[in-house]
Every structure is written in C-alpha cells, then in structure tokens.
Amino acid sequence: MKGITILFENDFCMVLNKPSGLPVQGGEGVKTSLDSILAENFSPRPLLVHRLDRDTSGLILVAKTKEAAGFFSSLFAGSRITKIYMALCRGIPSPESGIIKLDLEDKGKAGVFKKSKTSYKLLESVQLEMLPDEGSFSLLELELGTGRMHQIRRHLALIGHPILGDDKYGDFPLNKRLKKAVGIKTMLLHASRLVVPSSEMLTQGLDVSAPLPDCFTILTGS
Numbered sequence: 001m002k003g004i005t006i007l008f009e010n011d012f013c014m015v016l017n018k019p020s021g022l023p024v025q026g027g028e029g030v031k032t033s034l035d036s037i038l039a040e041n042f043s044p045r046p047l048l049v050h051r052l053d054r055d056t057s058g059l060i061l062v063a064k065t066k067e068a069a070g071f072f073s074s075l076f077a078g079s080r081i082t083k084i085y086m087a088l089c090r091g092i093p094s095p096e097s098g099i100i101k102l103d104l105e106d107k108g109k110a111g112v113f114k115k116s117k118t119s120y121k122l123l124e125s126v127q128l129e130m131l132p133d134e135g136s137f138s139l140l141e142l143e144l145g146t147g148r149m150h151q152i153r154r155h156l157a158l159i160g161h162p163i164l165g166d167d168k169y170g171d172f173p174l175n176k177r178l179k180k181a182v183g184i185k186t187m188l189l190h191a192s193r194l195v196v197p198s199s200e201m202l203t204q205g206l207d208v209s210a211p212l213p214d215c216f217t218i219l220t221g222s
Contacts, residue, residue: 001041004034008208012068012201013061014046015194017210020057020186024048038062049073053150055165058085058191058210068201075196076147084193085142085152086212088126088219089161090171092136096122099145100155107149117145118155126220130181134174137164139220141192152189164188164219184215 003022008015016034018024023033025048039045046062047069061081063069075081098120103113124139138161142152150169156162157169165175165187179185190212198205212220 001037004037005210007059007210008206010202012065013063013072015059015061015206015208018052018057018060018191020055020213020215023054024051024060034060050076052191053153053187053189055167055187056085056189056191057186057213059194059208060191061194061196071199071201072196079145079147080197082193082195083144083191084195085144086123086190086192086216087140087142087152087156087163088188088216089138089140089156089163090134090174091161092125092138093120093122093140093159093161100159102155102158104148104151104154114148115146116148116151116155118152119143119145120156124220128181128219131174131177134177137219139216153187165215182218184218186215188216188219190216 003019005017006014007017018034023030025035026033035048046064049061049063049069049072052060061072063072100118102116104116106112106114121141122138123141126137126139128134128137144151153163153166153169162170164178165184193209196202196206
C-alpha cells in the first residue's frame with residue numbers, strides 16, 4: 001500500500017487516494033496494479049466499481065462485498081455520484097466557466113459517437129516561471145456529466161486546452177519542455193472529490209477530497 005492513502009472506510013467500502021502512474025487493473029505489460037495490491041493486502045480483496053486512468057491521480061472507491069460492489073456500481077452508472085477533477089492545462093478557456101458538449105467517438109466502435117458533457121471552471125491563471133515564453137496556464141475544476149473513456153482529456157484537447165503531461169491527447173512539444181525544465185513527466189489530472197448520496201451503506205452520505213499532489217503545487221506555487 002506504499003503511496004496509497006485510505007481516506008475513508010466503513011463496513012462496505014473504502015475510498016483511496018491513488019498515485020499517478022499506478023494502473024487500476026492488470027493487463028498486458030502491467031506487473032503491479034491497484035487491484036493486485038488490494039489482493040495482497042486485504043482478505044477478501046476489495047472490489048473495483050469504477051476506474052481511473054493510470055496517469056490520473058486521486059480518489060477511487062472500492063467495495064468490500066459483492067453486494068456493495070453491485071450497489072456502488074449502479075450509483076456510478078446512474079451518475080448519482082459527483083466526481084470532481086482538477087487539471088492544469090495550456091492556455092485560458094473562454095468563457096472561464098462553462099460546459100463542454102462535444103460528442104466523442106466510442107472507443108472500439110469506429111464511427112459511433114456518444115453525447116458527452118464536462119463542466120469546467122477556472123480556479124486560477126498560472127504563469128510558469130520555468131517556461132516564461134509559454135503564456136498562461138489554467139488550473140481548472142471539472143465535473144463529469146457523462147463517463148466516456150478519457151472524456152476530460154479528450155474534451156480539453158478538442159477545445160484547444162490540453163492537459164499538461166497528457167501523452168495521448170496533449171501538446172507533446174510542450175510536455176517535453178516541461179519535463180526538461182522541472183522533471184515533471186506525469187499527467188496533471190487529479191480526481192479531487194467524490195460526493196456519494198446517503199444510503200443503507202452510507203447513512204451520512206460521503207463527501208471526501210484528496211489534496212493536490214506535489215506535481216501540481218510545484219507548478220502553481222499553492
């Protein structure tokens with residue numbers, strides 16, 4: 001569990017703060033995943049009910065029983081859980097807050113597009129001293145209205161404000177300069193807050209936040 005913090009736990013679930021670079025599930029070329037770490041440290045193994053990209057840090061909820069897994073999976077699928085993210089992006093969006101509604105192609109189904117919605121709000125305009133010629137950057141707060149694969153990353157890239165460090169949809173020359181200037185080579189996307197409604201498994205409901213990792217604070221100074 002090195003590098004993984006438990007921020008909430010009861011008889012039905014745990015909320016963990018996952019570091020960037022750790023895959024959630026195993027697969028080809030993956031030696032260590034969050035799933036395998038949970039299997040090594042808990043019996044019975046907590047069950048995954050949603051996902052984060054390997055390079056996205058932050059909050060992930062896991063269930064302690066099969067019944068709880070089914071329950072929380074249904075909440076995520078029904079968009080009854082609020083998921084808030086923070087991202088550091090190139091440029092300043094205009095307007096500074098709004099909703100991105102751009103259909104996204106379904107991964108694995110060429111030519112099939114699905115409605116997708118991401119809300120965003122500018123929290124801070126950032127000037128990076130180590131990259132003085134790059135202009136301004138944005139610290140954004142984002143909320144998923146739908147749950148498409150790589151949705152936030154794709155939406156921000158499509159409107160011209162890619163996430164720093166994104167090696168799939170980002171500004172690759174800028175990422176290279178950022179890595180050279182400060183040694184940061186991870187994606188600056190963080191699952192910062194989960195809000196879960198009250199239920200028989202969470203009598204008080206749940207509102208948990210995870211602090212920004214060091215890679216953010218090094219750049220923003222906050």
